[in-house]
Structure formats: structure tokens, C-alpha cells
Amino acid sequence: MLDARSISAWFGDRKVLDRVSLDMPAGSVTALIGPSGCGKSTFLRILNRMHELVPGATLAGEVLLSGQDIYDASRKLTDARKQIGMVFQKPNPFPAMSIHDNVLAGLKLTGIRAGRSAKEALVEECLSKAGLWNEVKDRLRQPGGALSGGQQQRLCIARSLAVRPKVLLMDEPCSALDPTSTRRIEQTIAELAHEVTIIIVTHNMQQAARVSQQCAFFLAEQGTPGVIVESGPTKRIFEAPSDERTSDYVHGRFG
Numbered sequence: 001m002l003d004a005r006s007i008s009a010w011f012g013d014r015k016v017l018d019r020v021s022l023d024m025p026a027g028s029v030t031a032l033i034g035p036s037g038c039g040k041s042t043f044l045r046i047l048n049r050m051h052e053l054v055p056g057a058t059l060a061g062e063v064l065l066s067g068q069d070i071y072d073a074s075r076k077l078t079d080a081r082k083q084i085g086m087v088f089q090k091p092n093p094f095p096a097m098s099i100h101d102n103v104l105a106g107l108k109l110t111g112i113r114a115g116r117s118a119k120e121a122l123v124e125e126c127l128s129k130a131g132l133w134n135e136v137k138d139r140l141r142q143p144g145g146a147l148s149g150g151q152q153q154r155l156c157i158a159r160s161l162a163v164r165p166k167v168l169l170m171d172e173p174c175s176a177l178d179p180t181s182t183r184r185i186e187q188t189i190a191e192l193a194h195e196v197t198i199i200i201v202t203h204n205m206q207q208a209a210r211v212s213q214q215c216a217f218f219l220a221e222q223g224t225p226g227v228i229v230e231s232g233p234t235k236r237i238f239e240a241p242s243d244e245r246t247s248d249y250v251h252g253r254f255g
């Protein structure tokens with residue numbers, strides 16, 4: 001349902017992605033793996049039109065969401081952002097804003113209106129889906145910044161869910177977290193995948209193997225732009241990759 005076709009990307013004159021195509025099926029988790037600097041985050045940012053915010057950054061290709069190009073001139077930027085949410089490496093709740101208001105923060109930004117009781121129901125629903133409700137239900141008015149790192153990241157997931165995205169992009173969402181919080185987020189990812197298409201960038205091969213059903217291996221060799229060496233079912237990428245470079249990478253022999 002999210003289909004990137006022949007994506008190339010540049011920062012100024014420097015080409016960092018070369019004709020990358022990837023099908024990301026609905027209702028499942030796709031992991032983007034590969035060594036540092038091969039363009040995974042750039043690719044992820046292209047999937048919800050964040051790449052174009054960087055001065056001098058350009059791109060070519062198409063990103064089809066349910067068959068429609070999110071870069072089509074007739075489509076609004078805010079529509080793409082509403083339908084395709086993003087969770088970043090470092091949890092970034094609004095620290096002084098309450099837990100409750102953090103969850104609802106995206107509604108104002110995307111122009112969604114809701115009555116008081118609908119909002120309360122949405123707060124509970126999104127915090128429950130993010131696996132945080134039981135921990136915070138008695139302190140919804142406390143600031144988001146007072147939560148632990150792992151709880152803050154789940155609050156950010158809840159905030160993304162509140163605008164009912166079709167796709168959730170996650171850029172190394174656990175890299176700033178301890179192993180217990182990491183497992184909790186992985187559990188949340190597994191629970192959400194049935195209703196939201198998830199694309200996750202991770203450097204952790206065990207994590208890619210645990211959470212994803214599809215995997216794409218990115219590589220940028222010796223100053224050349226990043227490409228996808230191969231992609232497919234996670235089990236095959238890990239157990240029987242067709243390219244030796246994939247095998248070397250997933251078995252920790254480089255990168």
C-alpha cells in the first residue's frame with residue numbers, strides 16, 4: 001500500500017540515493033537496514049515529504065500511498081503528513097505540555113476538530129494502543145517531560161496515532177532506550193502493525209528479525225549513492241540472502 005518507485009535523492013549536487021524502489025505492504029512491518037550513511041533516514045523522510053524541508057535537498061521518483069502519489073502537485077503537504085506519521089530516534093514530546101495534551105497536539109496542527117468526550121476517548125484509545133495507558137491513566141495532567149525515556153517514546157507513538165495515520169515511520173525508535181523499554185516498544189510495534197503500516201529504520205539486526213516481516217538492505221559503496229541491494233521477507237534476507245554483501249552485513253561482518 002506504500003510503494004516507493006525509483007526514488008533518487010540529492011543534497012545540493014551530492015546524490016545520496018539512486019533509483020530505490022520498495023513495496024511496503026499494508027498491515028505489516030518493513031525494516032530498513034544497512035550501514036551508517038547509506039541513505040535509510042533520507043529514504044524514510046522522503047516517504048512523508050520531510051526531505052523537502054532541508055534547504056538544497058531534491059528528489060525524483062514517486063511515493064504511492066494506496067495508489068496515489070503523495071508528491072502529486074494537486075495533493076496538500078499536510079495530507080501526506082497526516083496520513084504518514086513519524087516517530088524519531090530521540091523521544092520528542094512537548095516537555096512542559098501535559099501527557100493528555102501531548103496526545104492531542106497533532107489534532108490542532110492538522111486541523112482535525114473533535115468534541116470534549118471524543119477527545120477524552122481518543123486519549124485513552126491512543127495511549128492504550130501505544131501500551132502506556134495503565135502507566136499514566138492516573139496522571140494525565142502531569143507534564144510529558146516527567147516520563148521515562150521509554151514512556152516518552154510511547155507517548156510520541158500515541159501522539160502520532162491520534163491523527164489516525166495509515167502509515168507510521170520510525171527512525172531508530174529504540175536507539176536511545178534501555179533493553180526493557182526497547183522490548184516494550186517492540187511489543188507495541190507488533191500490536192499496532194495490524195492496523196498501521198510500519199516502516200522502521202534499525203541498526204539492530206536482532207530487532208529487525210524480531211519485529212519485521214519484510215526487510216530492505218541499503219548500501220552506499222565507496223562514495224556512490226545508496227541503493228537497495230535486496231529486499232524481501234525478513235526470514236529469507238536473514239537466512240538465505242541472494243547477495244553476499246547482505247549476508248556479510250546481517251551476520252555482522254561489516255558496518
Ligand SMILES: Nc1ncnc2c1ncn2[C@@H]1O[C@H](COP(=O)(O)OP(=O)(O)OP(=O)(O)O)[C@@H](O)[C@H]1O
Pocket residue numbers: 011016034035036037038039040041042043054
Ligand atoms: N541535511 C543533510 N545535508 C547534507 N547531507 C546530508 C544531510 N542529511 C544526510 N546527508 C548525507 O546523506 C547521506 C545519507 O544519510 P542518511 O542519514 O540518510 O543515512 P543513514 O543510512 O540513515 O545513516 P545512519 O544510519 O547513520 O542514520 C549521508 O552521506 C549523509 O552525510
